[in-house]
Amino acid sequence: MQTAIPRRSEAERRRARRRSAVRKYGVVLLLLAPWIVGFTVFTLGPMLLSLYWSFCHYDMVNAPRWIGLANFKFMFGLGTIEGLPPGAHDPYYWLSVRNTLWIIAFGVPLRIVFGMLTAMLLTRPKRGVNAYRTLFYAPSMVPRVATALVFVYLLNPVSGPINRLIDAIPGLSAPLWFFDPAWAKPALLIMGLWGIGDAIVIYLAGLLNVPRDLYEAIAIEGANTWQRFRHVTLPMITPVIFFTLIMGIIDGFQYFDQAYVAGNAASGQNAVLGQPQGSLLFYGLWLYEKAFRSFQMGYASAMAWMLFIATMACTVVLLLTSRRWVHYGGGGQ
């Protein structure tokens, strides 16, 4: 005889499901706890505080004083600020923006192109790849402070080895590098090239991941080197290019260490104003000067938020347009 098994009511089943869901989310919360606390206390909280300060005059000694949009007006030279003539603006803000955009516009493509080219060189040889790879990667491990000091020394216009080499070639006159506003940023680019080892490694991994059969297929159709590159290699490494592009831009916006050290050491002074003649005044440097030397924390907070908005805008644009040119071959998210 069949014993009747009491059927669970709909409500009971729902309750059971909810209990297991609660247990699951409880576990998730527990696991995520460190990050949640950290995010709230060390990221979100300060962000909101900094947002509040960007509308205040705050010099860390007296309490923050609400001044509305004055900081932003000063930044952009729009509107009138009480106590200042109309159109009064920060003379170095746009200089720092231009310098930062310059280093991104030149530094990031250089990194991508040279990283890719060098990595392609490394795909051919059968022996010694590890040695080369280590050699290229090691300089990118050198602390940025040290790199800056080293290149200030190497690029000294009179006693530095590089200029002595250039001067030895008749007909060439070496530029004054960190003492010439037109050559200071290119000097930083040279410095940056020394540290592309990590990009090389990433590109190498990406290149080696390109499936062999694609190359064989196109070889059968009789493609030459350029066509192989254009139709197989390039599309397959677009995820890598995308990654280095985004990280390069994000890092570029925050460029600080090298410019701080180079600007100081080269001219022997301690002014942070991006010697020579403001050519090395990057956004991060000017922000640091405003926050920690002029103690204008309110204005510095306003600058920080503009930086954030700019970074987010660039990243979002890149992300949205990426669908069109980035090929996620296998396993991409």
Add this chain to the structure above:
Amino acid sequence: MTTAARPEAGRPARRRLPARVRRRRFLLTIANHAVLIAVSLMFVLPIVWIVLTSLMTEDQAMTTRLIPDPVQWSNFVTVFKQIDLWRYTWNTVLYAGITTIGVVVSCVPVAYAFSRIKWRGRNIVFLLVLSTLMLPVQITTVPLFVVWARDLPAWTGIQFIGTLKPLIIPSFFGDAFSIFLLRQFFMTIPDELCDAVRVDGGGHWQILRRVVLPLSKPAIMAVALFHFIWAWNDFYGPLVYLGQSPQAQTLSLALSNFRGMHHVQWNLTMAATLIFMIPVVVIFFLAQRVFIEGVTLTGVKG
């Protein structure tokens, strides 16, 4: 029964390539290596110059002579006497070491939650984690500095600025990049292994302990190494929170401070740079493969 074929017949017949093709390939290889060597030289020469300068006397450091003469090995000793280099090295070790432990300990559970448990909103929250990577450090530094400098001491009576505490404490609360790396790796762990533990009646803790952690050693190593080196090289954090505190300085700060009263003593600075660089380069040489695998975890799969 058929006779076994002659042994040689089992091997595919190898045609010798025509001499012309072989020569061309050989020349290409040479050319390739030549370019590689030239590029390597450009990467290595600055280091050679650092080493040479670190052995010069101060007068010679700014002159045009390349070979140190006399060779002043004592520079490396002077560097330790001129500034408190042992203490700064120890501070840097503390900073890099403790924060690495903090990052690993706090990021593993978080990455696990993002990869091995399915829950609604998982992707959105993960995107939030990733978005913090885009946050300029300056936006949080200014307020955090004030809180560490004034408010927390007022509430707790403990001093934070001028010590390593503001740098170390946040590392125990997760780090977006490490979470990202670990999550990518955890996602590649086969479901069957985890299911096996669940069938045995184990919960998440057992899965973590018996399956995920043992399998993830390379990824955890990579995360630890990346973070250690990042902290070792960090400049901005120490600059803001340690300032010029004589006791708590780290090597990166000390290096940028490395001047006599107003000028740069290049020979000593290069010696100090070498001392600063060497631990990092040594670690890299020893753990190359871990690094490179860690790097590929980030970039290749996007």
Add this chain to the structure above:
Amino acid sequence: MKRLLLYVGVAAVAALALGLAAGCGGGTSSSPSPLASGASHEPVTLTVWHPWTVKSEKQGFATAVKGFETQYPWIKLNIVAFPNSDEFDQTLMKNINAGTAPDVAISFGPDYVGKYAADGLWQDLKPYMEADSFSMSEFAPAALSYTSYQGKQVALPVLTDAYGLYYNKTMFAKAGLSDPPKTMSELMDYAKKLTVRDQNGDIKVAGFVPLNAFNELGPSDLAHAWGAKWFDENDKPVLAGDPGWAAALTWQKQLVDWYGKNAITKFYAAWVDKEWTPDQAFETGHVAMIWDGEWRTKMIANDKAAIDYATAPFPAADDHPEMYGSGRVGGTICGIPRGAKNPEAAWLLVKYMSTDTDFLVALANMLGNVPTTKASAESPDLQIPAQMKTFIAVWNSPGSLFQPPLQSIGATYADFLNNYDDKWVQGKGDDLQAGLQKVDQDIANELSMGQAP
């Protein structure tokens, strides 16, 4: 999921509230209690911060200041040396705000005295001075220009720097010159006469390098020769209004153009980093005349530089002979930060360091700085080269002062002028007036944006 969002939301609001409470906490300035007569002699430890980094100087200071502990045996000194003098003031301010300030701070430069006074970061010493019958007449009138701001005397000088002209007597004799130049046109003439070029046209020996930041020279030092002022009575910048600035910058550019911009920049690049080494340009006979501070006499003696040199006040403008004999002064100062735990004892140390003859003489002998009191300047124990007399005279000259003038926002505003000067000398030389007006505007804006409420 919803609960997760709820938790995060609550935490965020809590963080915001926390942050607002934090941000709203302002500073309070404490008024110092005047020195009570018959103060107790309970044992006290004073924390003293100083920025001397060179080992010999650190030891020298510690030795010289032992006299204080002998005079006041119940006070012990905890001396803390800083690894880098460049960020001393910023670090000090951060610590004052964090409540961890020392009892006595010694700073190399008075750049931030304006801020210390305006924001109450260093204590006003007047009550202590009155209780002790101590007056600023102990020092030359120039001292007031960098130790007091808006009526608050927040610092006292500990020796000082003074700037003037060094010239190479051998090179002078070879060029048929005997006396140092007294006017700016003489300076330019002599500079041209004394310059030697090599066969490539590069400068081998420069008569005088007029570039900003070469060996401490700044455009404001040149303008001082014309008696130019930074601010008028209403504290408005007058770089465009005061004709001395245009005259000085024109003079400067004339000399730079005569050298050739590229040539002088190359020379600058070769020598600017050697300023504090025995290879300094003047000491090695590569510059005939140089603007420098009094410490160079000591360095020349220590480095045993093989030059026969003399010193004189920096020239004055042709039409401002009354400026001759004065120059830039100002240097090391000491004061009592807000929140010092033992202000009365700290005052004793401040008074000692600024006026005690033995201490000042010992320090002057070690550092080669200008002794700031009459007693120390005339002390028989003072071992200074004969060339130092010029600088003592400059210090006592009534026209001498500290540059740039103290402001509550510190001294970073001077960078506007310095940056403009760099561009001006390298540029085509058009529209100096407009450029100076822009500098004025930028300084005015900076002052407005930075004023305390």
